[in-house]
Amino acid sequence: MQLTVLGGCGAWPTAVQACSGYLVEYAGFRLLIDPGYATLPRLLNHSTVDAVNAVLISHGHPDHCADLNPLLRARGLSNEPPSALPVYAPHGAVxxxxxxxxxxxxxxAYHLHEFTPGDRFAIGPFTTETWLLPHFVPNAGIRLTTPEAVLAYTGDTGPSPDVLCLAQGADLFLSEATYVHQVPTADAPYLLTARLAGQYAHQAGAARLMLTHLWPGTDPTLSQEAAAETFTHPLCIAAPGLITNLGDEVKTSTSVERNGTLHWNS
Structure with missing residues (x-):
């Protein structure tokens, strides 16, 4: 299973960072997770629009689903439209x-499959398990399993014991980490810190941790250091072009750029 980060910025995109967006590939199947603001141009660096086999959306905030519109336009309005794109999302989210x-x-251009967080279903070669995790709107934590690897993704969430269930033994735990050390009081039930993401990854026995959904302007080094206080295995920050092959052994916790593309060190 391969994960390519298209973006990992929370709330709105910046000049260098799109919002949440992840391309997951396995056995020739391409699953796009959370096409948030500004992710379509990043996707086009790695795939044509008609090569995407399905879309999976965690919740209905636009920084996680806004670019579904231009994706469907690019497919549906082309001279030779591909078949309808399966779109999986919580009820009403899109x-x-x-x-x-x-x-x-x-x-x-699309075939909508709505689900209730907590449902389990197949998307192509992926076994998909979901959890209802606390956020301002219904949010599905997502766990994708293949015979070789497990990817766990929080979407956006606040503290919950279900995060541990979601991340248990995952090869990669992709966790929201909007703030570094403390969430403002009003938002505390609905968002995480990098420090808490590190604690969850440690307690769940995840092999790797990737922090995403950082608030725009956050120093990623501070977030990584906060998570590393409790999580001593490889970790990094989601950045456009970062490619992770789940199941590969990674001995360090940093990423490097090779040929314009970010990779984990090995």
Missing amino acids: DAVLALDKPSMLAE
Whole structure:
């Protein structure tokens, strides 16, 4: 299983960082998770739009799903439209995005599969388990399993014992870490810190930790240092172009750039 980060910025994109977006590939199947703001241009660095086999969305905030609209436009309005794109999302999560165009315009471009967080289902070669995790809107924590590896992704979440269930023994735990050490009081039930993400990864026995959804302007070094207080295995910050092959042994906790693409050190 290979994960390519398209973006990992929370709330809104910056000049150098798109919002949440991840391309997961296994056995020739390409699953796009959370196409947030500005992720489509990043996707086009790695794939054509018609090569995406399915989309999986954790929740309905636009920094996790806004670029579903241009993705469907690029497919549905092309000269030779591909078959309808399966889109998996919690009930109602993508209603606002799909309403950006009149219903008939993109009706043939997608096939919507709505689910309730807590459901388990297959997407191509992936066994998909979901958990309802606390956020401002219904959010699905996502665990993808293949015969070789497990990817666990929080979407956006606040503290919950279910995060440990989600991340248990994962080859890669992709965790929201909006703040470094402390979440503002009003938001504390709905978001995580990098420090707490590190604690969850340690307690769950995850092999690797990737921090994502950092608040714009956050120093990623501080987030990485906070997570490393409790998580001593490899960890890094989600950045566009970072490629992780789950199941590969990684001996260090840093990433390097080779040929313009970020990779874990090995």
